[in-house]
Amino acid sequence: MTATAPSERSFLRRWGWAIAGLVIAALVVIFLAPAASSDPDGLDRVAEDKGFVENAKDPPYQWLTDYSIPGVDNESASVVLAGLIGVGLVFAVTVGLGAAVRAAKKNRGSSA
Numbered sequence: 276m277t278a279t280a281p282s283e284r285s286f287l288r289r290w291g292w293a294i295a296g297l298v299i300a301a302l303v304v305i306f307l308a309p310a311a312s313s314d315p316d317g318l319d320r321v322a323e324d325k326g327f328v329e330n331a332k333d334p335p336y337q338w339l340t341d342y343s344i345p346g347v348d349n350e351s352a353s354v355v356l357a358g359l360i361g362v363g364l365v366f367a368v369t370v371g372l373g374a375a376v377r378a379a380k381k382n383r384g385s386s387a
Contacts, residue, residue, distance in 0.1 A: 297366055304358035308342075341381040 287294075315323055316351040322328040339357045 293366075294371070297362070300362045300366075301359060304362055308354045310357045311354070335379055 294331075319328070322331060339360065342357040343350070343353045344356045344360075347356060
């Protein structure tokens, strides 16, 4: 039995795990994001409980503020779309970093 080079493997064998993870993450966003609580959590909750919320400063940038998409009037749809954009961005960054690491390893191996 001969080993198959990574470039010769089928698309699904190379990307099946990533596609499955992307689909699972998208399904979680679609079904669970609209059910998320609108109550403050984490630092926001502590700031309210301890009374220093008025000292908070706005972030230097606001992108998808409160998980909403400008122009989408349905709040649930807006939250789902914002979540899907987030999933897509994380996926793209992860794949990009993986490709950069693979390319660096390949270049390092060929120069040795």
